[in-house]
Amino acid sequence: MTTAIAKFAHLQIPLEDVVKATDNFADDNIIGRGGLGRVYKGQLQRSGELIKISALRLDRKHGGGVVEFWTEVSMLSDLKHPNIVSIVGFCDEQHEKIIVTTYEAKNGSLKEHLSNPNLTWTQRLKISVDVARALSYLHYNEGRGYGVIHLNINSSTILLDENWEPKLSGFKVSIKQSLNRMNQVILSEPIGTIGYVDPEIEKTKGVTYKSDIYSFGVVLFEILCGRKAFVPNDANRLLAPLAIYHYEKKMLKEIIHPALWNQMSPHSLKRYSKVAYSCINGERRNRMDTNNIVNELEDFQLQQVQRLNLVRPIFFFTFALMLLLYFFF
Known part of the structure; x- marks a missing residue:
């Protein structure tokens, strides 16, 4: 695991930053519950810019999830596409494992x-x-x-x-x-x-x-x-x-x-x-x-x-014609 952490060291985010960003994981900031744990929205200072983020906090009560955590970090660190979520970083300290991505779900799923x-x-x-x-x-x-x-x-x-x-x-x-x-x-x-x-x-x-x-x-x-x-x-x-x-x-x-x-x-x-x-x-x-x-x-x-571009002019023409007929005849 040390090797994995070293490989993704540039993506590490201090726990205190994530805690501050999510208002100490406030219930009001919960935007989802998945197989790995709860997802929180928040705002994180990154390179002098305040960005909206989603933070997936691994639920460690039942154990497991570590392999899935590193799989997601590994995948997202390599993927750059306008229709794939973008990773901001991750937190791995004090028994916490958190994946932070840009907030992409304003309209939910x-x-x-x-x-x-x-x-x-x-x-x-x-x-x-x-x-x-x-x-x-x-x-x-x-x-x-x-x-x-x-x-x-x-x-x-x-x-x-x-x-x-x-x-x-x-x-x-x-x-x-x-x-x-x-x-x-x-x-x-x-x-x-x-x-x-x-x-x-x-x-x-x-x-x-x-x-x-x-x-x-x-x-x-x-x-x-x-x-x-x-x-x-x-x-x-x-x-x-x-x-x-x-x-x-x-x-x-x-x-x-x-x-x-x-x-x-x-x-x-x-x-x-x-x-x-x-x-x-x-x-x-x-x-x-x-x-x-x-x-x-x-x-x-x-x-x-x-088809829409063709239908719209016909609709507006018909509507305008009906108005003319209504007012002048």
């Missing part, structure tokens, strides 16, 4: 807004594209010299900033892999959150980057349907098999969020759902590649924007 009727189809499509870009960066970026398999893609680890831009978080179980071996199985127990876990893990006894693709496909259907991947007391507890059934029966309209139906063209729905369906295919080899997903989503995001 995507999970909190899945059923929000005010989150438009255009916004949802942009979130989908941006998360896909983050995944492509993790899987293929040659500048790092290795790929990253996230293994915890879900709507809770996708944070939304003040502009509704998504920021991917939750790297505590991520795995580094050689770029030329991303498709090879890494032996592993099923990892992730219920409802998002690649069913192929049990069959192959391991994961590949396509395990992330499966989880992302579930998120795409969450975005489309406005419901969570797993609803404990529901007859259809898991969204993935429900989505597969309705897609194959051409009955997606029955499960799409009703507020979205009139905002999307049939062509947009067809292409988006085709990508999402491919991602959650039961066999990894039939799932779309990350870069192809990005290309597809970007393409019909552009079509959606063009």
Whole structure:
């Protein structure tokens, strides 16, 4: 562990600074509770600048979490992407282990807004594209010299900033892999959150980057349907098999969020759902590649924007004409 601390020494933050930043871990500053512990918001002086931060404080009552702590620190220290949370530093002293990142969750997580009727189809499509870009960066970026398999893609680890831009978080179980071996199985127990876990893990006894693709496909259907991947007391507890059934029966309209139906063209729905369906295919080899997903989503995001730009002038022209008719005839 001494080696790890030395490697990341430039990221160390004194405990007293974190305590001050979070007002001594005040309950009012709690913004989340995860598997590792509580997350606090705060303001930290860093290089003469006051920045807004999130501080994940490891819960040591039950032991464990140390491996996950250093995994997250290691991953975030290497990752630089507009749609991935940015690390500020960490604290490792007086039996405290705290990961400090920039505060990216002004609008909470995507999970909190899945059923929000005010989150438009255009916004949802942009979130989908941006998360896909983050995944492509993790899987293929040659500048790092290795790929990253996230293994915890879900709507809770996708944070939304003040502009509704998504920021991917939750790297505590991520795995580094050689770029030329991303498709090879890494032996592993099923990892992730219920409802998002690649069913192929049990069959192959391991994961590949396509395990992330499966989880992302579930998120795409969450975005489309406005419901969570797993609803404990529901007859259809898991969204993935429900989505597969309705897609194959051409009955997606029955499960799409009703507020979205009139905002999307049939062509947009067809292409988006085709990508999402491919991602959650039961066999990894039939799932779309990350870069192809990005290309597809970007393409019909552009079509959606063009459609809006066409519809708006027609709407305003019609509205103006109706006003003229009302006042002068």
